[in-house]
Amino acid sequence: xxxxxxxxxxxxxxxxxxxxxxxxxxxxDYFGKEIKIKTVxxxxxxxxxxxxxxxxxxxxxxxxxxYKGDAAELDRxxxxxxxxxxxxxxxxxxxxxxYSEKPDVTKNQVVLTAKAEKVWGQNSFDQIQLTxxxxxxxVQENTGKELEQQAKDMDVIISVAPWGAHKIVxxxx
Amino acid sequence: MNKKWMRKEGQKWIADNIISEDQLDLILARYPDxxxxxxxxxxxxxxxxxxxxxxxxxxxxxxWGEISPIARLSLLIVFMLxxxxxxxxxxxxxxxxxxxxxxxxxxxxxxASIILLGQTFNLNAVDARLFVFWSxxxxxYLFRDRHKLYFxxxxxxxxxxxxxxxxxxxxxxxxxxxxxIIAVGGFVFLYPSTLKxxxxxxxxxxxxxxxxxxxxxxxxxxxxxxxxxxxxxxxVEKRVFKQPFNRLGTLIGFGxxxxxxxxxxxxxxxxxxxxxxxxxxxxxxxxxxxxxxxxRQENLYxxxxxxxxxxxxxYLVKVTEPLIVGIVYxxxxxxxxxxxxxxxxxxxxxxxxxxxxxxxxxxxxxGYFNLAWSFMPKSIFFLLGGVLLFILNxxxxxxxxxxxxxxxxxxx
Numbered sequence: 001x002x003x004x005x006x007x008x009x010x011x012x013x014x015x016x017x018x019x020x021x022x023x024x025x026x027x028x029d030y031f032g033k034e035i036k037i038k039t040v041x042x043x044x045x046x047x048x049x050x051x052x053x054x055x056x057x058x059x060x061x062x063x064x065x066x067y068k069g070d071a072a073e074l075d076r077x078x079x080x081x082x083x084x085x086x087x088x089x090x091x092x093x094x095x096x097x098x099y100s101e102k103p104d105v106t107k108n109q110v111v112l113t114a115k116a117e118k119v120w121g122q123n124s125f126d127q128i129q130l131t132x133x134x135x136x137x138x139v140q141e142n143t144g145k146e147l148e149q150q151a152k153d154m155d156v157i158i159s160v161a162p163w164g165a166h167k168i169v170x171x172x173x
Numbered sequence: 174m175n176k177k178w179m180r181k182e183g184q185k186w187i188a189d190n191i192i193s194e195d196q197l198d199l200i201l202a203r204y205p206d207x208x209x210x211x212x213x214x215x216x217x218x219x220x221x222x223x224x225x226x227x228x229x230x231x232x233x234x235x236x237w238g239e240i241s242p243i244a245r246l247s248l249l250i251v252f253m254l255x256x257x258x259x260x261x262x263x264x265x266x267x268x269x270x271x272x273x274x275x276x277x278x279x280x281x282x283x284x285a286s287i288i289l290l291g292q293t294f295n296l297n298a299v300d301a302r303l304f305v306f307w308s309x310x311x312x313x314y315l316f317r318d319r320h321k322l323y324f325x326x327x328x329x330x331x332x333x334x335x336x337x338x339x340x341x342x343x344x345x346x347x348x349x350x351x352x353x354i355i356a357v358g359g360f361v362f363l364y365p366s367t368l369k370x371x372x373x374x375x376x377x378x379x380x381x382x383x384x385x386x387x388x389x390x391x392x393x394x395x396x397x398x399x400x401x402x403x404x405x406x407x408x409v410e411k412r413v414f415k416q417p418f419n420r421l422g423t424l425i426g427f428g429x430x431x432x433x434x435x436x437x438x439x440x441x442x443x444x445x446x447x448x449x450x451x452x453x454x455x456x457x458x459x460x461x462x463x464x465x466x467x468x469r470q471e472n473l474y475x476x477x478x479x480x481x482x483x484x485x486x487x488y489l490v491k492v493t494e495p496l497i498v499g500i501v502y503x504x505x506x507x508x509x510x511x512x513x514x515x516x517x518x519x520x521x522x523x524x525x526x527x528x529x530x531x532x533x534x535x536x537x538x539x540g541y542f543n544l545a546w547s548f549m550p551k552s553i554f555f556l557l558g559g560v561l562l563f564i565l566n567x568x569x570x571x572x573x574x575x576x577x578x579x580x581x582x583x584x585x
Contacts (some may be wrong), residue, residue, distance in 0.1 A: 005278075010313045011257045014283050015250050017306065018290065022246050025294040052292075077343045114340075138292045168295050 028167050032159035033046065034087065034109055035093045039154045052138045055156065058086065060135075062159060063093040066128040069100035074118040074128060081116040083130060084109050092155075098128060110160050134168050176204065185237035219274040226256075226278045230285065230536065242293050249286040253279050263319070273320045280310050280326065301346040304334025312356045319364060326374075327356050330374045335383055344386045353380065357577070365413035378425070391448040397456060399425025400483040404460045407467040426482040427509070427532070430502045431539070433487055437499030438543055443494065447488060457485055478512045481505055506536045514569070518576050526576070530569045537565060 038058040062083070064071060073079050078156055082102050085093040086109050096109065098116060114130040156167040183197040190508040192200070229252065260275030290296070291303075297488070308330040315323035331353035338346045353376060363372045381398050384390075403422030406415050436445060464480055482505065489498045514529030541558055549557070 006313070006317060007257060007261050009312055013277075014253065014310055018246060018250060018283075018286050021287065021290050021296070022242070022294070025296065067363055078342065134295065136295070138295055 013026065014117050022067060024165055025167060028159050028161045028165055032161045032166070034157050034159050035087075035171060036091055037085075037156050038092050039156060052136045053136055055137055055154075057132075057135075057156070059083070059093065059095050059155045060130055060132075061119075062098055062128045062130060064128055065127060066095060067098045067100075067116070068103075069098075071118070073100060074116050078117065081114055081130070083112045083132075085112065086110075095130075098130070111164070112166065113164055132166070134166055137168055137171065147167060176201065179204070194352055216270075220269070222274045222278055223501060224365065226281070239364055245293060246286075246428070249282065249289065253282040253286060256282055269320070273318065273322055276314055276318075277322055277326065280307075280314070283307065284309055284330075300342055300344065301334045301349055304330050304337065305346070305348050305352060308334075308352060308356070312352075315356065315360060319360075321366075321369070324357070324360060324369060328353075329370055331357065333381055335380055335471050339383050339387050343387060345387050350384075352379050353377070358547035361413060362411060365411065367413065367416070371411045371417045371435060374402070374414070374421050378421060386468065393429070393448045393453070396425065396429040396483075397453065397460070399423075399429070400457065400460050403479075404464045404467075407464055407471070423479070423482065426505070430482055430506050430509075434499050434502040434506070434539070435543065436496040437487075437502065438489070445490065447490070450488065454485070457483075478509065481512075482509050503540050506532075507540075518572070523573075523577065523578055526573050530573070532564075533569070534562060534565060 011130075039153040040056050040058055044095040064074075067074065067081075079100070082099045084099065084103060084105055088094050093110065097103075098114075100126045103111065108142070112132055114132045116131075117129045118130045119127050153173075157172070158166055159169050160166045179201060179583065180197075183192070183200065185191045187194055187197060256275050256279035260272045260279060261278075262272070263275060264272030266272075283526065284303070287303055307412050311323050311327045311330065315327060316391070331349050333347050335346055335353075338344055338349065346481055357369075357373050357376060361373045376396070382395055383393060385395050385398075399422045401422075403426065403554050406418030406422060409415060461480065461483070465477075468477065484505075486498060486501050488506065489501065510529060511533035514526065514533055517527075517529045518526030538558065541561065545557075
């Protein structure tokens, strides 16, 4: 019986998986905390790839001294880190510290996971490049051009769920 | 087999009194026509279902913007289930290739759904997880139906996913590698087939190479992997792994000799880096010991020259000129391909002789190109090279014919 119906179970699992993806996306709406971050200009030729816009944020880089851990871990790219964000006076969330272990945070702070890599800063080898996973914003075909003009200076609202999932809620020029 | 051809050929046999008319009929009856027909008609449904699938997907894609996310999700699920359901129906009705290709479309729709949902919801991939989930249904169908199409799909998804992970995220996905070994390797282990074991060996080597590249490990460790592959070909009990492990391991060793020869005899050898000998040498010694022990056990002591290609001559650059080490590699390759050729002659095996001839000619040409290029006028250089190669080839082919005639051809 199980052998005969095996394909149904397999298909059902796949459907559940797809629904899970969608569900986890929508559940962020209900449980997530919205934070506002600022974009920074991107090298224009990187900006547009077909039907998505590449976004870079204020929080995409942090000074190396904000890393609470062994800095040598960041020599190789892709080290998993926990970034603690905290709102500044204007209400934008900025990087407070970067940790290699999950830290405890206060109420007004938010933790995001990011892949970190040591990169060249303004004048020395002292910056961390952080990749969060919301650097791409998919748009309808051929509408990327308009966004491109504005992407230098936008407010992006991101919703962060307690379990770390996140989504872009809106882009405000 | 072509029946028409068989009948025609059979008439000749009857004329030569090898078989009688009745015997020909009996032989022909052994090979029913249906297999041939099945092949032609089996391709058509696959083609048809691929075309339909492309049509549906491009229709959805062109109207994608107007559909709400929930409707998109439901549409994708309906198509996926439709493919799986009809695939199952046709499989039950005995239409193996049609059913399989529909199931394949279902799996492809599943992967496409994950990608499309990701775009709809602006979920950015941060690793190769997508490919892990994508290959799971394919693994289920592979072990259930044992159809080779699933096998190829999994190979494509795991190795392709790894490539994607390396190029997009500069990280090696251990999960995909494990999945590859379990699904692809496990399947070959349970249901041996030469082609599949080659695919497994090549896929495994490719992933090891990717791992070494992305982790910035000295490339010579891949040379050691080649040796390990060769050694395991001696120890592995499963026959199906023996040939690909042996051949690919040898090829990696030979490729390194080839590359090192070029590197060391040319100008740019200054930045040549060696792997840490305190780690490298012990591993190499262990592998060497393992191969020698096995060779002795199997009484294959005669073939000790096979290990020549895996000796770490590159460490000699510490004590002598790189040019000399390069020449050592040229000599090694000459000796090695010579032995290979001699072995082929001794075994009277056509494929071994051909392999040996190719290797030998390759080494000759390479040595000639590298050494004679600088001090000969170019026209003479090419002329002489061509003539040299031609004479060598004629000599080797004649020798091959002599040998094979004496003993009669042996096919591997």
